[in-house]
Amino acid sequence: MLNKEKVKLGIAPIAWTNDDLPDLGKENTFEQCVSEMALAGFTGSEVGNKYPKDPEVLKKALELRGVEICNAWFSTFLISKPYEETEAEFEKHVAFLAAMGAKVVGVSEQSYSTQGIQDQPVFEGKHEMDDREWDLLCTGLNRLGKLSKEKYGVALTFHHHMGTVVQSAAETDRMMEHTDPEYVSLLFDSGHFAYCGENPVEMVTKHIKRIKHVHLKDIRPEVVKKVREEKMSFLAGVRAGAFTIPGDGCVEFEPIFKVLEDAAYEGYMVVEAEQDPAKANPLEYAIRARKFIAEKTGL
Numbered sequence: 457m458l459n460k461e462k463v464k465l466g467i468a469p470i471a472w473t474n475d476d477l478p479d480l481g482k483e484n485t486f487e488q489c490v491s492e493m494a495l496a497g498f499t500g501s502e503v504g505n506k507y508p509k510d511p512e513v514l515k516k517a518l519e520l521r522g523v524e525i526c527n528a529w530f531s532t533f534l535i536s537k538p539y540e541e542t543e544a545e546f547e548k549h550v551a552f553l554a555a556m557g558a559k560v561v562g563v564s565e566q567s568y569s570t571q572g573i574q575d576q577p578v579f580e581g582k583h584e585m586d587d588r589e590w591d592l593l594c595t596g597l598n599r600l601g602k603l604s605k606e607k608y609g610v611a612l613t614f615h616h617h618m619g620t621v622v623q624s625a626a627e628t629d630r631m632m633e634h635t636d637p638e639y640v641s642l643l644f645d646s647g648h649f650a651y652c653g654e655n656p657v658e659m660v661t662k663h664i665k666r667i668k669h670v671h672l673k674d675i676r677p678e679v680v681k682k683v684r685e686e687k688m689s690f691l692a693g694v695r696a697g698a699f700t701i702p703g704d705g706c707v708e709f710e711p712i713f714k715v716l717e718d719a720a721y722e723g724y725m726v727v728e729a730e731q732d733p734a735k736a737n738p739l740e741y742a743i744r745a746r747k748f749i750a751e752k753t754g755l
């Protein structure tokens with residue numbers, strides 16, 4: 457059994473309103489989103505664009521609903537911009553998270569990322585880093601992680617992601633190997649490994665000692681096949697329903713939960729399933745996801 461005191465459950469606002477595709481869920485308000493998260497039985501949330509920027513205002517709205525902020529995405533540009541530029545933005549972001557009481561920050565290297573490019577097939581043309589870029593990335597992550605840990609008590613967790621320089625198992629392994637475990641941990645996202653054809657169970661097993669945040673994301677394999685065959689972009693795939701809640705796709709979650717349980721994982725598991733809210737009612741899917749987690753883990 458996963459330890460109820462140590463493992464908390466969150467859900468990402470991206471199922472209600474998608475910051476990368478603002479027309480998806482534009483009618484859904486911040487209040488509806490966080491109220492429905494609470495109603496479905498989640499106590500943690502990540503941060504969306506509609507969330508109040510003032511930490512006190514946000515805290516009050518969340519406390520009323522028994523929800524807290526557990527993480528927020530941060531895009532780094534360590535291999536394409538001067539380190540200082542990324543650090544200045546990162547520090548503001550981490551200060552906000554620390555004020556909200558979050559324990560981790562989820563970082564993704566977005567230099568040359570194809571994730572937001574509408575007409576770029578997600579399975580083609582991804583940037584491959586050379587040795588110099590690998591060094592810039594890993595050195596930069598260590599520096600950012602040291603800053604967030606030592607100044608704010610927030611752990612840097614790295615999010616591997618489709619269309620980015622760290623997408624595959626080999627790229628994730630290399631990033632982990634060349635960063636300092638003191639300062640850089642992994643944000644394990646089951647959906648992104650499954651999407652690019654990697655085995656999420658192998659990846660969670662290999663990196664469990666350094667995983668400090670988990671995204672529970674599932675994929676619809678028939679949609680991902682279509683994305684590959686029809687050379688669709690990442691965002692076109694999202695619209696078509698490539699992602700869904702855990703238990704609704706082909707990812708095997710039982711062995712993933714078992715690895716987390718055996719390692720006495722402590723931290724958040726966050727349901728993250730961006731899809732069109734007009735087709736997949738966010739409250740309904742949140743309730744289904746919560747039920748699935750309860751059935752499989754006892755949480």
Ligand SMILES: O=C1C[C@@H](O)[C@H](O)[C@@H](O)C1=O
Nearest residue numbers: 476529615645648671728
């Ligand atoms: O953690 C994530 C944040 C999103 O913005 C992203 O595109 C999604 O796929 C994801 O895993």
Ligand SMILES: [Co+2]
Nearest residue numbers: 615645671728
């Ligand atoms: Co994710």
